[in-house]
Amino acid sequence: MSDTRKTGAPRTPPLGEEDVIELLPWYATGKTTPEEAAAIERSLSASPKLQAELAMVRRERQTSVESMQAIGEPSPDFLKNVMAQLDGQRQWAPIAREGSGENPGLFARLFGFASTPALRLVAIAACLLIVIEGAAIVKLAGGGGGTYQTASAPDASAAGPHLIVQFQPNAGMAAIGAALSELDAGIVRGPMPDGSYVIGLKQGADVDRAVAALKGHADLVAGVDRGS
Amino acid sequence: MKAARAKTEGQTEVVLLQRIAGGDRDAFAELYRRLQRPLFGYLMKLVREREMVEDVLNETLMEVWRQAARFEGRSSVNTWVFSIAHHRAVSRLRKRREAALDEEQAAAIEDEGPTPDVRAESSDMSRLLGRLMEQLSFEHREILHLAYYQEFSVQEIADALDLPPNTVKTRMFYARQRLKVLLQESGVEGAVA
Numbered sequence: 028m029s030d031t032r033k034t035g036a037p038r039t040p041p042l043g044e045e046d047v048i049e050l051l052p053w054y055a056t057g058k059t060t061p062e063e064a065a066a067i068e069r070s071l072s073a074s075p076k077l078q079a080e081l082a083m084v085r086r087e088r089q090t091s092v093e094s095m096q097a098i099g100e101p102s103p104d105f106l107k108n109v110m111a112q113l114d115g116q117r118q119w120a121p122i123a124r125e126g127s128g129e130n131p132g133l134f135a136r137l138f139g140f141a142s143t144p145a146l147r148l149v150a151i152a153a154c155l156l157i158v159i160e161g162a163a164i165v166k167l168a169g170g171g172g173g174t175y176q177t178a179s180a181p182d183a184s185a186a187g188p189h190l191i192v193q194f195q196p197n198a199g200m201a202a203i204g205a206a207l208s209e210l211d212a213g214i215v216r217g218p219m220p221d222g223s224y225v226i227g228l229k230q231g232a233d234v235d236r237a238v239a240a241l242k243g244h245a246d247l248v249a250g251v252d253r254g255s
Numbered sequence: 256m257k258a259a260r261a262k263t264e265g266q267t268e269v270v271l272l273q274r275i276a277g278g279d280r281d282a283f284a285e286l287y288r289r290l291q292r293p294l295f296g297y298l299m300k301l302v303r304e305r306e307m308v309e310d311v312l313n314e315t316l317m318e319v320w321r322q323a324a325r326f327e328g329r330s331s332v333n334t335w336v337f338s339i340a341h342h343r344a345v346s347r348l349r350k351r352r353e354a355a356l357d358e359e360q361a362a363a364i365e366d367e368g369p370t371p372d373v374r375a376e377s378s379d380m381s382r383l384l385g386r387l388m389e390q391l392s393f394e395h396r397e398i399l400h401l402a403y404y405q406e407f408s409v410q411e412i413a414d415a416l417d418l419p420p421n422t423v424k425t426r427m428f429y430a431r432q433r434l435k436v437l438l439q440e441s442g443v444e445g446a447v448a
Contacts, residue, residue: 048428049424049425049427049428050424052402052403052427052431053402053408053409055403056402056403056406057406058402058406058407058408058409083431084431086380086381086384087384087388087399087403087431087434088403089381090381090384090385090388091388091399091400091403091404092403092404093381093385094385094388095296095404098295098296098299098300099295099299100291100292100295101291101295101309101312102309105309105312105313106284106287106288106291108313109287109313109316109317110280110283110284112313112317113280113283113320116317116320116321117321118276118278118320118321118323118324119321119322119324119325120324121276121324121325199417202342202417204322204325205318205339205342205343205346206342206346208318208321208322209346243349243350244346
């Protein structure tokens with residue numbers, strides 16, 4: 028991670044007192060850029076108020092660390108129990124992979140332009156659709172081979188009932204993935220012209236329950252309709 | 256030196272995740288051993304009930320096993336796993352209607368809190384701060400923990416919580432402001448700047 032990624036700021040503008048106060052928790056843990064740290068130190072040297080604020084930050088941090096000493100850890104059999112569950116778990120295949128190497132893969136290049144999670148989702152779903160259709164054509168033609176590994180759509184999900192889902196514009200990829208994974212569901216088509224996605228449930232899934240569960244994620248899901 | 260060690264550990268975790276994607280159980284167990292303490296501590300801070308924490312941790316690990324091949328390297332493995340844990344915790348708390356554990360409820364807890372006598376006993380500032388931190392909202396406890404204990408950068412917290420970096424800084428600012436107000440209400444003079 029480059030220094031400029033540490034606080035998400037591409038460059039360090041002049042820091043006002045409030046900016047310094049905002050950054051002090053990360054200054055205290057050494058997570059500011061060298062430029063930010065230098066600017067903070069200049070401000071600190073001239074301001075007793077900021078010095079007191081830093082002392083408070085350090086006290087808060089020490090308390091936070093001390094409070095974890097009594098937390099403990101998972102029970103001794105926890106890992107054994109988790110490992111025992113792995114047999115029943117399906118591992119999702121990667122969406123697509125180009126041959127290994129130093130250069131970014133096709134998908135990395137394609138999705139590099141997508142600056143928001145929602146845009147990335149659109150891009151991934153669009154490419155997924157193309158790859159699925161491409162794979163189907165290859166299968167029909169009885170051919171195969173080539174550079175790319177076929178994207179793996181969730182076969183079990185594709186075979187079950189479908190829902191039409193509209194995601195919130197700012198919904199994050201991790202959150203969408205977690206919500207769909209809870210239902211053992213996956214995106215099978217989209218985005219549609221209205222921006223919605225076709226979500227496949229596994230065969231025999233309780234559609235009412237799935238609709239209710241998705242509607243429960245109001246921060247992620249703007250609307251759910253029954254599909255085929 | 257610390258940054259170089261973190262980078263090496265990050266690379267090791269990426270390799271472990273690649274092996275997990277291939278169904279390697281030893282790699283899964285190794286990743287668990289590396290992340291179990293920070294993850295368990297994080298979830299204890301958020302969810303608080305040990306039984307539910309183990310449930311959420313279990314769900315998080317299952318998700319790591321299922322989704323390992325879909326890790327795209329846009330954030331560190333550590334941040335990615337914390338992101339899964341965060342969403343699982345929020346989802347579980349929502350189901351239990353405990354996501355409403357906001358500051359109003361915290362105030363109710365606070366009412367049972369520091370009486371004048373207790374305040375005298377809590378002259379140790381760290382102990383008082385610790386008590387007050389527990390009264391903060393879910394979001395405020397979470398941001399303090401990730402910044403102070405896990406030592407996540409602004410960008411790492413933004414990645415884990417799906418937030419813009421500026422929102423991370425603002426949330427931290429308000430968490431600390433709230434803590435100052437609670438300190439002042441507990442009789443600590445000059446807590447609010």
